[in-house]
Amino acid sequence: MAGTIQPVTNHLRLIIITLRKQVIIFFFYLFDEDTGSTVQVPVENVEDLNEQDLEFIYDDKIRKVWHKQEEKWYFSIIDVCQVLTDSENPKNYWNMLKSRLRQEGNEAYTNCVRLKLKASDGKMRLTDCANTDQLLRIIQFIPSRNDEAFKQWLSLQPSQQEDESASTGSLFESIRHVDEYGQEFWYARELQVALEYKQWRRFYSVIEKAKEACANSGNNPDDDFANVGKIVNAGATSKDIGDIKLSRYACYLIVQNGDPHKKVIALGQTYFAVKTREQELAETFDDLSEDSKRLATRNEMRIHNKSLAEAANLAGITDPRDYAIFQNKGYHGLYGGLGRKEIQKRKGLKDSQNILDYMGSTELAANLFRATQTDEKIRREKITGKDAANKTHFEVGKKVRQTIKDLGGTMPENLPTPERSIRQLEREERKKLK
Incomplete structure (x- = not known):
């Protein structure tokens, strides 16, 4: 499928809505x-x-x-x-x-x-x-x-605009599915509701336009628009009303051909354009500029930090103060004893500025490795208890630091701080897509 992402493990998929998928x-x-x-x-x-x-x-x-x-x-x-x-x-x-x-x-x-x-x-x-x-x-x-x-x-x-955009992004993420091969997809019937189309026939006409655009781009529509069955109850019997399994690329084409007067269509265009761009960045990582590498790695960091939070919760860390301590233990191990506050001061940042938004791609990669390995270790070894979880996070961070040293790399606290934050780069990317 065009526009798909690399396979991800099931535990990284956040369940962020109820089973009924209510907005x-x-x-x-x-x-x-x-x-x-x-x-x-x-x-x-x-x-x-x-x-x-x-x-x-x-x-x-x-x-x-x-x-x-x-x-x-x-x-x-x-x-x-x-x-x-x-x-x-x-x-x-x-x-x-x-x-x-x-x-x-x-x-x-x-x-x-x-x-x-x-x-x-x-x-x-x-x-x-x-x-x-x-x-x-x-x-x-x-x-x-x-x-x-x-x-x-x-x-x-x-900002309020970012809040609204993120909210809509969460809506599209909530109806995202991943198959047994790790490939993501959306169902057209669910996307119809999300895009506020009341009638299937009207939404299907948009899908047909998207298919045509797909073919005109030299792609086979069948690869991105796969017909599947959908059984619904109709009184005493059941009925197959049909559905379509859509790739991210297909969703992108659909919102591009949707009703421009709908606000959710405009937000959907931004969401799927940004996600498609993120995938392009991930697939060509080695050829990217430093800013693009930062964007791609920071996005991965967001995903894995959420999974790490879930793993910490499973280990018994439920109080916000305990979770802040848990996160700091990881920084202590990776940064040779420095915590979030010390790193922030070393970078010359204000209290309100997020240290992850002011890291270069190399420093972000080190933190991504710390987060993913801690997540995996807590789950694999079924670690429980605050002390054990804190010790695990510290030890993993310390081992990542030792690996950097063994390879002759620069310690993370000595890496340069970029002038522009991730949020600034993201705003510039959004402007390019308009």
Whole structure:
């Protein structure tokens, strides 16, 4: 099949929706400075794990609002105080902290704004809010065991546009299948629903156009559009309504020929174009530029970090603080005793910047090897218990470091830090596809 990916082991495939494949509707809030209004905006999303490092999220505990003019997220400071301190009265905690900062002449709180967010009584009420940079200054004055974990979560908060794009990407990933040969595919009937086509005949006409485009490109449509049966119950009997097994390339052609007025079609075009490009990068890795190698390896890192989080959970690491310690053990082994915070400082990064986004391809490859081998070892040896899992991650990281030394390579902490982050490179790639 054109546009397919290399085989992957079953445990790397994340089950990110219910068996019924129901789409979950959630909302974010949008503040418009011009009108002074805050409105609730629905976004389609499929339940998913966080991008990397953190298996847990605070999304259900911290209210946030997107500032239209500033193009930034603003977070409820009271909610942040709650997750960091477990205070029974976080509003009072914040008022006392604010008063103390004012008396000390500290300006950490002065740029905070009051925006309307949905309160526990269901009404929209004004509450103190801060953006990412402001929050990082404020939490320095809040003693908490959760501060490092919270900083990592905060660094992963995307822009609203990125959030929506990722949500739609998760939707397409949720209906992705992998056959016994490790080849990925989609069913047309499921894609029809995802692309919001109510009638099969209308969607089938789009498929026919995609087949024609496939043939005009010199490919055999039968390789990417395979007819299969689909049995449905029809009262007392059953009926074969037929279905089509689609490759990623076929899906790409379908969204390219879909209704351009549908927002999900536009997002689908970006999703399948990006994924097709990622596959091209993976297949020609040795011939790639350094930036392209970084993109390809970072994408693999995202996938394997999620699998590593799952393996750690199976080993008994369920508390976010314990998971942060577990991840740091791997860094300690690979970086000769340096943890995430020390690596971040060595690279000259801010607390909000993700160290994996500021690694070259060689450093990313070393971390990818650390993650995959730890994942495999925990599962293969059925390792259980926090101490055992932490020891495993440290030892694997240490062995990867020893291998680099034996081969005469540069230690990861001495490798150069790229000027541009992975997110910057990804934005440039998306612009090329438009």
